[in-house]
Amino acid sequence: MSTSFADVAERVQHIRERILRAGGGDVGIVAVTKGFGVEAIAAAVAAGITMVGENYAQEAVPKVLRARADGLEFSTHFIGHLQSNKVRSLAPVVDVWQTIDRASLVDEVAGRAVGARVFVQVNATGEDTKFGCLPGDVAALVGSAFAAGVVVEGLMAMGPTDGDAARTRAAFATTRALADRLGLRECSMGMSADLEIAVAEGATLVRIGSALFGPRSSH
Numbered sequence: 486m487s488t489s490f491a492d493v494a495e496r497v498q499h500i501r502e503r504i505l506r507a508g509g510g511d512v513g514i515v516a517v518t519k520g521f522g523v524e525a526i527a528a529a530v531a532a533g534i535t536m537v538g539e540n541y542a543q544e545a546v547p548k549v550l551r552a553r554a555d556g557l558e559f560s561t562h563f564i565g566h567l568q569s570n571k572v573r574s575l576a577p578v579v580d581v582w583q584t585i586d587r588a589s590l591v592d593e594v595a596g597r598a599v600g601a602r603v604f605v606q607v608n609a610t611g612e613d614t615k616f617g618c619l620p621g622d623v624a625a626l627v628g629s630a631f632a633a634g635v636v637v638e639g640l641m642a643m644g645p646t647d648g649d650a651a652r653t654r655a656a657f658a659t660t661r662a663l664a665d666r667l668g669l670r671e672c673s674m675g676m677s678a679d680l681e682i683a684v685a686e687g688a689t690l691v692r693i694g695s696a697l698f699g700p701r702s703s704h
């Protein structure tokens with residue numbers, strides 16, 4: 486795999502076809518560029534991608550600043566586990582905080598980025614290895630986020646670690662139902678391996694890394 490513009494453009498087209506075949510109309514692609522350099526962002530933007538996902542503060546900040554200095558236009562979605570002490574350094578480059586999962590983070594983000602756009606991350610599989618707010622606690626967290634002055638656009642979830650299709654479907658269905666109940670439009674769910682299930686269950690954003698840029702060396 487390479488990050489050449491032509492290869493990435495072809496893979497973006499392939500992802501769009503997978504989304505359509507899964508029944509998705511208006512589903513956005515967040516290109517997950519963790520582990521790759523600014524050239525991955527450049528290739529994605531050249532292929533029409535407008536949203537970039539990053540996982541690690543230390544990697545994301547210089548990469549996004551460099552990409553913007555190069556004139557690339559995109560919004561940055563932070564999708565990694567978020568530590569409160571990283572919010573300050575991330576705030577200048579992050580447009581959408583997808584992994585808000587506890588009240589202390591709401592306060593931190595609200596304090597650094599007034600009117601910030603956030604998603605509440607849901608631990609929809611109940612696995613204790615997963616981050617995210619348990620489904621029963623999501624309504625309260627969404628309420629306190631709005632009260633603190635951040636804009637909750639939707640929910641974010643991951644499928645089960647074992648990739649089991651039935652449990653993946655159940656996790657995404659739970660997340661969509663919760664978003665609907667709370668009046669939230671966006672659901673960020675689905676990755677390279679499980680985007681079809683996510684789209685069928687109502688994802689509005691999918692987060693795609695390896696299917697666009699190839700395998701990553703582990704972080």
Ligand SMILES: *Cc1c(COP(=O)(O)O)cnc(C)c1O
Pocket residue numbers: 517519540564565643675676677678692693694695696
């Ligand atoms: C890495 C990552 C992705 C992309 O995963 P791929 O399987 O490479 O598509 C999506 N979401 C999150 C939260 C990630 O950490």
